[in-house]
Amino acid sequence: MKKVLIPTLLAVTLLGCTNGQNGKLSNQEMSPENAGMPLKYLASQINLGIGAAVETGHLKDPQFRAKLISEFSQITPENEMKFQYVHPEKDRFDFSKGDELVAFALENNMVVKGHALVWHIQNPSWLEDGNWSKAELMAILENHIKTVVSHYRGKVTYWDVVNEAFDDNGGFRDTIWYRTIGEEYIELAFRWAHEADPDAVLFYNDYSTEGMTSKSNAVYRYIKTLIEKGVPVQGVGTQLHLTAENPVSDSSVARNIERLDDLGLRIHFTEVDVRVRDQDGAAGLDNQAKRYESLAKLAAYYPEVDLFTTWGLSDKYSWIPGWFEGYGRALMFDKNYQQKPAYKAVQRVLTDAVKGASTYKPVTDLSNAKRFIQPFNAKELTSDKFDSAKVVYYPFAFNQLNQKNQTLSPEQRTSIDGKWGVAYHKNKLIGQVIRKDDVTVTNNAQAHENDNVEIFVRLGDKFWQFRSIVGQDFEPIDFPGKATGKWNKDGSTFDFTVEFNDYQDLVGETFGFNIALADNDGAGRDTQLYPLTGNNIGWQGEEFGELFMNGQNAVVSSEPVSIPPAFKAIKLPTAIKSAEEMTTGGYQYPFAFNQLNQNDMTVKNGDDILGNWKVGYYDNWLYGVVNRVDDVTVTSREAPYENDNIEVFVQQGDKPMNQFRSVVGQDFEQTGYSGRYEAHWNKEGTQLFFAIELDSSIKSGESISWNIALADNDDGKQRKYQLYPVAGSNISYLGEELTKLIAE
Numbered sequence: 001m002k003k004v005l006i007p008t009l010l011a012v013t014l015l016g017c018t019n020g021q022n023g024k025l026s027n028q029e030m031s032p033e034n035a036g037m038p039l040k041y042l043a044s045q046i047n048l049g050i051g052a053a054v055e056t057g058h059l060k061d062p063q064f065r066a067k068l069i070s071e072f073s074q075i076t077p078e079n080e081m082k083f084q085y086v087h088p089e090k091d092r093f094d095f096s097k098g099d100e101l102v103a104f105a106l107e108n109n110m111v112v113k114g115h116a117l118v119w120h121i122q123n124p125s126w127l128e129d130g131n132w133s134k135a136e137l138m139a140i141l142e143n144h145i146k147t148v149v150s151h152y153r154g155k156v157t158y159w160d161v162v163n164e165a166f167d168d169n170g171g172f173r174d175t176i177w178y179r180t181i182g183e184e185y186i187e188l189a190f191r192w193a194h195e196a197d198p199d200a201v202l203f204y205n206d207y208s209t210e211g212m213t214s215k216s217n218a219v220y221r222y223i224k225t226l227i228e229k230g231v232p233v234q235g236v237g238t239q240l241h242l243t244a245e246n247p248v249s250d251s252s253v254a255r256n257i258e259r260l261d262d263l264g265l266r267i268h269f270t271e272v273d274v275r276v277r278d279q280d281g282a283a284g285l286d287n288q289a290k291r292y293e294s295l296a297k298l299a300a301y302y303p304e305v306d307l308f309t310t311w312g313l314s315d316k317y318s319w320i321p322g323w324f325e326g327y328g329r330a331l332m333f334d335k336n337y338q339q340k341p342a343y344k345a346v347q348r349v350l351t352d353a354v355k356g357a358s359t360y361k362p363v364t365d366l367s368n369a370k371r372f373i374q375p376f377n378a379k380e381l382t383s384d385k386f387d388s389a390k391v392v393y394y395p396f397a398f399n400q401l402n403q404k405n406q407t408l409s410p411e412q413r414t415s416i417d418g419k420w421g422v423a424y425h426k427n428k429l430i431g432q433v434i435r436k437d438d439v440t441v442t443n444n445a446q447a448h449e450n451d452n453v454e455i456f457v458r459l460g461d462k463f464w465q466f467r468s469i470v471g472q473d474f475e476p477i478d479f480p481g482k483a484t485g486k487w488n489k490d491g492s493t494f495d496f497t498v499e500f501n502d503y504q505d506l507v508g509e510t511f512g513f514n515i516a517l518a519d520n521d522g523a524g525r526d527t528q529l530y531p532l533t534g535n536n537i538g539w540q541g542e543e544f545g546e547l548f549m550n551g552q553n554a555v556v557s558s559e560p561v562s563i564p565p566a567f568k569a570i571k572l573p574t575a576i577k578s579a580e581e582m583t584t585g586g587y588q589y590p591f592a593f594n595q596l597n598q599n600d601m602t603v604k605n606g607d608d609i610l611g612n613w614k615v616g617y618y619d620n621w622l623y624g625v626v627n628r629v630d631d632v633t634v635t636s637r638e639a640p641y642e643n644d645n646i647e648v649f650v651q652q653g654d655k656p657m658n659q660f661r662s663v664v665g666q667d668f669e670q671t672g673y674s675g676r677y678e679a680h681w682n683k684e685g686t687q688l689f690f691a692i693e694l695d696s697s698i699k700s701g702e703s704i705s706w707n708i709a710l711a712d713n714d715d716g717k718q719r720k721y722q723l724y725p726v727a728g729s730n731i732s733y734l735g736e737e738l739t740k741l742i743a744e
């Protein structure tokens, strides 16, 4: 839905535009080269607030003060309402700085967003070192929240009640609050804040939550449960500390905004800044402007986004240089308060929106309509040194030499196991394979029959295969660039680089990609492991996955360069009622990718969770068998998805996606699905049989959209794994990132 433009209001504002201070625009602001309107006037026409994070000290700088008043309609205290400042001793509050900011804001008709009532950083030492019991800490938090919120009652419009409660994988962040009180501290914080000021609008705030990520999924799911319980949470803020060189996927941000809106929430862009590498000069500022532009477009497009707040005002005062070496210039005004390209870009977007001249519409169905899966991620490195902390590790999971059963048994996993990750710097792919093998064979006359690693890259209609036998560099091939491969002494680690002459920088590129780990234990090669299912025809340039060169904010190219991941269901001769009746043979696939961990999707060697699945069909019924090996089975969590369970995702044609969940030992939970469905476990919980009735009978060659997941919780608190047969970001429950299930 687009923001509505009210023409008369616009005309009045354009003619009689006033400066908050003296009612007139300054000459400088009116000068011809600077003819645009201040951001706050433009934004107010589309019901958007434009804000800045501010420290009281900055108000003494006359230029800062003037810009703040002329351009911004909202402020967030950058630090001075945090616990450490307002509550320095157990029985003493100090509101002096916060009060100064609030008085300034009110004098200048600005809205205040309080920041932040509960956080794990900037807490006073009396609090951190107190060794509190649960009851004591609850009393402290209640007193803190109620005192602070009551003090500002009627003056602070919005509050960041809880800040950064989730970790990057979507688990609860381990903080003094979580450790001592448990997850209910979140709910309590909102309830206490609401009691102290029922009119304040209460927000949850976090970073790396702008798009569809594990963390934003966790926030979405959790806030949804709070709303269902009647907890007074009205909005979600996403911080948006971005980098100029990594594009923001506006599709991804848009999809996240829309699902939060579906919960009836407001959305704020709370801490926008786009840091630029010092070495990147003017080009860096142009990239920065593009990031600001797409955020401004999103904020202008969605009525439910009502604040666009930058984390500071001028590059003169910003947290960035102190935290990120080699980066700075993150804001819309430079050190001399001059407008940067980012400012002009935002101003243009807002002007168009006010005039009704914008044709912008975010694409929100990219992953649904055009592709089936999030591809493999290659993150950007700051140098050409491999950095294990920065790559995403993926498993070698499918033995493509065995067409029908592509899984590895626990015994086979002891014989060969591996993971891989690829990152990039400039025009170079930089990757690593980690390999665990009991017997290494390298003396076979046929190169491919030896223990080796093969890397397949496709660009347009060209493809290259790079092979390295354990202990040796890549075999030479005709390739416009340079490839190097280096093994460590015991053959357990392989570091490689592939440099592309035709590129200066790979950022934003999508390559067709695959990688294989071959194992020969003396009796010929018996295993060739890939991260995808397939027919071992990578060497013919086929059946590739996709490798995306991106950073925190994944941008998906509009057209897929690979086939969608497809699994096969076998045709059964008759309807069946149990796992035993499932035909032997048929395609058996592993659960291999832990979508809960976006840094390492592999299952740790030695962790007792392993599973595989097989699907068959007869008439209009799908039948499945899941085998599961697990050392600890947890089924006591209140939220069913946090228990050990199997989830099956089925979407037929254009119909809505249906999710079927069976907690170990139990039937499928009830859903609104109109067909029949049932799940049966064996006594030990090691095998599940399920049957799902589809709309119409299945014909050979047809496919449905599909995914399947095995969740594992071992400590009774958090799920450790949610394993899928493909990489992804754990959003199949939203009908996204599905694969294809083809009826054979």
Ligand code: 9MR
Pocket (backbone or CB within 6 Å): 078, 079, 121, 122, 163, 239, 271, 319
């Ligand atoms: O900008 C703030 C900086 O001055 C403080 O030293 C820092 C302390 O951790 O907090 C900064 O603000 C953070 C904000 O409160 C929450 N989101 C991340 C911000 C940047 O670190």
